[in-house]
Amino acid sequence: MKFRDSMNRFFQDRYGMDRLNRFLMILFWIFWLLFLITDLFWIDTAAMVLGVLAVFRMLSRNFEKRRAENQKFTEITSAFWSWLSNLKNPSRKSSAYKIFICPNCQQKLRVPKGKGRIRITCPRCQDEFINRS
Numbered sequence: 001m002k003f004r005d006s007m008n009r010f011f012q013d014r015y016g017m018d019r020l021n022r023f024l025m026i027l028f029w030i031f032w033l034l035f036l037i038t039d040l041f042w043i044d045t046a047a048m049v050l051g052v053l054a055v056f057r058m059l060s061r062n063f064e065k066r067r068a069e070n071q072k073f074t075e076i077t078s079a080f081w082s083w084l085s086n087l088k089n090p091s092r093k094s095s096a097y098k099i100f101i102c103p104n105c106q107q108k109l110r111v112p113k114g115k116g117r118i119r120i121t122c123p124r125c126q127d128e129f130i131n132r133s
């Protein structure tokens, strides 16, 4: 109980964990495991740097700066993930549209989604049909 109290007091005015720190910790473990496998000196050094950085951020009292770093990191990673999902699934970009087939000439038509029941005019045969977008 007493140990817990002193721990709480110690961490009370410290920054603690955030997304960037979790990422640093994961990288630290990966590098450390790599070092165990490969025994390469620079991997050991990289793991140490990552570990020290994570601990430094956790114990930091400069909340503002740490939050700014975390914000920046979150921005970069979310941009990276959306870039990655676009690579995997390029049709996602057109997900704001729905594809209709003209019942008259089988021409493919792209219509914005979520407009409800709309009258669609085929640009090829000028046929009109009503459908839900």
Ligand SMILES: [Zn+2]
Pocket (backbone or CB within 6 Å): 102, 103, 104, 105, 106, 107, 122, 123, 124, 125, 126, 127
């Ligand atoms: Zn048509």
